[in-house]
Amino acid sequence: MTAPALQHITVLLDEAVDALLADATGRGDGLWIDATFGRGGHSRRMLSRLPPGARLLAFDKDPEAIQEAARIQDARFSIRHAGFRELADLSPQSAAGVLLDLGISSPQIDSPERGFSFRFDGPLDMRMDTTRGQSVAEWLADAPVDQISEVIREYGEERFAGPIAKAIVARRQERGPLVRTAELADLVAGAVKTREAGQNPATRTFQALRIFINAELEELQQALEACLQVLEPGGRLVVISFHSLEDRIVKQFIALHSRQVFDRRAPFAPPRAMQLEALARVRPSAAEVAANPRSRSAIMRVARRTEA
Missing domain, CATH: 1.10.150.170 (Putative methyltransferase TM0872, insert domain)
Structure with missing residues (x-):
């Protein structure tokens, strides 16, 4: 079967950027992170809304994504050829918001030479x-x-x-x-x-x-832990997942850090304060699913770093 022309439609584009920037007043000139650049849909939309003093740092492991990022001519933007587990290298409480759009992009799926798809014959590769x-x-x-x-x-x-x-x-x-x-x-x-x-x-x-x-689930867990450290108080975390294994990790992580934790070994010690506030769970609209069937399994979860 011949592969179609490569095109990527960003899932939950407006919903994700709206959720990420909802608390941007007063912190709009800070550092924002698109931890999964892909083909740049979210990054470009963020740049269209962020003020001149803001900075946007993107991450991606895919060399083709790095090539696509080179087309963005904006002094506020930079990208690292790295997986999002390397968020841990950033300074603590340095980011105003982090976006994780998990899974793979349509160009990756539809490129036979990448080996991701059972629909097109190609080398059995699958590396991001x-x-x-x-x-x-x-x-x-x-x-x-x-x-x-x-x-x-x-x-x-x-x-x-x-x-x-x-x-x-x-x-x-x-x-x-x-x-x-x-x-x-x-x-x-x-x-x-x-x-x-x-x-x-x-x-x-x-x-x-x-x-x-690609060690995707292990890297996701490491990235979530890193997000907790790099988000400044009030900063937002937005994660879009596409299958139950990913979403379960995200859901459980947010739930764990959205409550006080008591140490049973020290019953009179003060509990560890909650570190995240769960804000929303969003699914694509019927119109989006009709226009882009690959969005049908997407789930977006939104949380805010607490002030504690």
């Missing part, structure tokens, strides 16, 4: 940062069956993780390692006995391998 790290093909070439099964089950919530893992290893032993996305998609289709209506049988497996090879 193609300049470093191990590709999915390289990992599958040596990984034991139990580890493959665990990854597909935990990160893809796939019922047939065991049969899929066994099929991958059997194929490896018989004809050599998988190197193409079409090979993997066909193999998974043969191992999955029942299919969800409207969903390709390879969907969950591809999701799982992408999340694993």
